[in-house]
Amino acid sequence: MEDSVVNVSSDNDLYKLQLQEMKAKILDLKMQNELLQKEVNQLRRENNQLKRVPLFVAAVVDKLGDGEVYLRQQGNNQEYITRVNPELYAELKTGMKVAVNNALSIVKTVGTVYDARVRVMELEAVPDITFEQIGGLKEEIEEVREAVEYPLTRPEVFEDVGVEPPKGILLYGPPGTGKTLIAKAVAHNAEAEFIRMSGSELVHKFIGEGAQLVRELFTFAREHAPSIVFIDEIDAVASMRTNDGTSGSAEVQRTLMQLLAEMDGFDNRGNVRIMAATNRVDMLDPAILRPGRFDRIIEIPVPDVDSRREIFKIHTARMNLSGVSLEGLLPLTEGMTGAEIQAICREAGMRAVRRNVRKVEHADFLEAIEKVGHAEKNAPDSRMYI
Numbered sequence: 001m002e003d004s005v006v007n008v009s010s011d012n013d014l015y016k017l018q019l020q021e022m023k024a025k026i027l028d029l030k031m032q033n034e035l036l037q038k039e040v041n042q043l044r045r046e047n048n049q050l051k052r053v054p055l056f057v058a059a060v061v062d063k064l065g066d067g068e069v070y071l072r073q074q075g076n077n078q079e080y081i082t083r084v085n086p087e088l089y090a091e092l093k094t095g096m097k098v099a100v101n102n103a104l105s106i107v108k109t110v111g112t113v114y115d116a117r118v119r120v121m122e123l124e125a126v127p128d129i130t131f132e133q134i135g136g137l138k139e140e141i142e143e144v145r146e147a148v149e150y151p152l153t154r155p156e157v158f159e160d161v162g163v164e165p166p167k168g169i170l171l172y173g174p175p176g177t178g179k180t181l182i183a184k185a186v187a188h189n190a191e192a193e194f195i196r197m198s199g200s201e202l203v204h205k206f207i208g209e210g211a212q213l214v215r216e217l218f219t220f221a222r223e224h225a226p227s228i229v230f231i232d233e234i235d236a237v238a239s240m241r242t243n244d245g246t247s248g249s250a251e252v253q254r255t256l257m258q259l260l261a262e263m264d265g266f267d268n269r270g271n272v273r274i275m276a277a278t279n280r281v282d283m284l285d286p287a288i289l290r291p292g293r294f295d296r297i298i299e300i301p302v303p304d305v306d307s308r309r310e311i312f313k314i315h316t317a318r319m320n321l322s323g324v325s326l327e328g329l330l331p332l333t334e335g336m337t338g339a340e341i342q343a344i345c346r347e348a349g350m351r352a353v354r355r356n357v358r359k360v361e362h363a364d365f366l367e368a369i370e371k372v373g374h375a376e377k378n379a380p381d382s383r384m385y386i
Contacts, residue, residue, distance in 0.1 A: 055099040055107055057209050060092050069106065071098070074212040080104055127184035127194050134181050135314050135338060136307025140298050144169060144182055145189070147296050148273040152190040152226045166295035168263060168274030170234075172281035173300035176339030179277040182300070183230040186275070193227040195220065199236035202255050210237070210255030218262045218272070226271035234276040239283045256285060263293045302337055305330050311338050315345040322359035332369050344368045 062070040064081065067089050072079045074097075084092070084106050092098070097110035131141055151158060151165035158165050171179040180196075187194035197217065202210045221227045241253050263274060276294070278284065288294065303311060312326045333341060347368035352360045 053102055055101060057110060057212070058098055058100050058106075059212075060094055060096045060098060062094060063089070063092060071100065071104075071106075073100070074209065082106060127188050129181055129184035129188055131185045131189070133314060134178055134185060135310030135312075136303050137178060137182070137300065140300055141182060141185075143296060143298055144171075144186055144275075148186045148228060148275060149190045152192055152271055152273065167292065168276070168294045169296040169298060170281070170289070170294040171275065171277045171298055171300050172279070174302060174337060175279055176337035177300045177302060178338050179300050180230070180232060181338075183228070183275050183277070187228045187230075190226065190228065190273075192271075192273075193221075193224040194230065195224070195227055196230045196232065199231055199233040199238065202237045202259075210252070211258035214255060214258040214262055221272045226273075228273045228275060231274075231276040233278065234288075235278045235280045235283045238276075238285055238288045240285050256288070260287055260293065263288070302335060303341075305334075307338075308333055308336070308341060311341045312345070315342050319345065319349055320359045322361050324360065324362045324365060328362070329365055329369065332366070336373075340372055344372050347371055 056073055058071040058073045060069060061072050061079070064070055067083045067086060068081055069084055069089070069092060070079070070081050082100070082104055088106060088109075091109060092106075098106045099108050099110050101107055134141065147166040147169045171182065173179060183196070184194060195217070202213055202217075217229065221229050237252060237255050238259065239252075241256065274294075281289075281297070289297065308330055309326065312329065316324070316326070333344070336344075344365065345368075348360050348364040351364040351367060352358075
């Protein structure tokens with residue numbers, strides 16, 4: 001009898017031990033199941049994100065009351081009325097940008113037209129750059145002044161002659177040859193507002209955003225007339241149109257078409273002159289190069305020996321030189337741009353500062369030329385243009 005009791009007791013202990021092990025396994029499996037469930041949920045969210053259709057950008061034209069909003073879709077100017085919930089309706093304001101889905105329902109607010117305009121445009125009242133700070137390029141500068149400055153400062157001459165001034169000019173050439181400096185100097189002489197922006201700033205992720213910014217750019221310029229619009233790196237938005245089937249390419253083309261319409265459309269631009277610059281004129285779309293949009297296409301070349309002499313004089317005018325022969329430096333800087341010559345003068349002055357002396361010597365310029373030239377040889381080739 002006692003033996004049977006002992007056997008039952010040992011069996012109970014064994015069962016208890018097995019039960020504890022089973023409970024531990026169940027707990028471990030529950031933890032593994034929770035981790036797998038979290039991973040599944042994360043994958044589902046990512047999958048839904050990938051499946052989600054792109055949103056479109058629209059502007060709030062007016063709030064009609066009773067939860068209805070009058071919208072205008074950017075890019076194609078389609079107008080429609082939609083209804084939103086009271087919470088979102090209270091946040092909306094006239095002119096605000098919103099994101100809408102394929103059903104034309106508002107998903108979220110994006111911002112205001114004014115905020116987008118301020119974000120991408122840089123306005124200078126009157127640039128302080130003058131033509132005296134640009135070495136050489138006499139003929140090129142005169143062509144630019146005839147097309148941009150004189151129509152703003154001497155419009156009566158064009159009226160008396162009976163000729164319409166050029167609508168826009170395009171400057172092209174290697175980097176560092178002074179394209180942006182010329183644009184600022186023209187704005188200085190014309191006493192006009194100078195609106196500068198990069199072509200890459202016109203390319204945005206939302207459909208219709210780039211075209212809207214182009215419209216705002218020219219509206220902004222007309223409001224601040226007389227003004228000069230200078231679009232740097234225009235090849236970022238005005239390259240040759242291709243049909244690769246991607247939404248990004250379609251958006252760039254949509255922005256380009258809006259730019260073409262603004263440059264040569266029905267609306268009168270008034271006292272707004274258009275300037276643009278690029279290093280790759282061979283990449284631009286033929287539609288933007290035709291007369292009526294860019295009436296003058298001017299090459300800004302690498303400075304010749306006379307231009308390099310003037311550039312050296314400009315950048316060494318305030319330097320304390322000792323025994324420096326600028327004529328001896330000219331053959332050593334063959335093929336260098338104005339920006340590189342400015343870098344040489346700066347580097348020569350820094351070498352004098354490093355030696356703790358008050359005068360810059362000829363040897364400092366020789367070492368600076370070697371350093372700048374060596375850096376240029378090792379840099380990627382960025383001078384490719386037509």
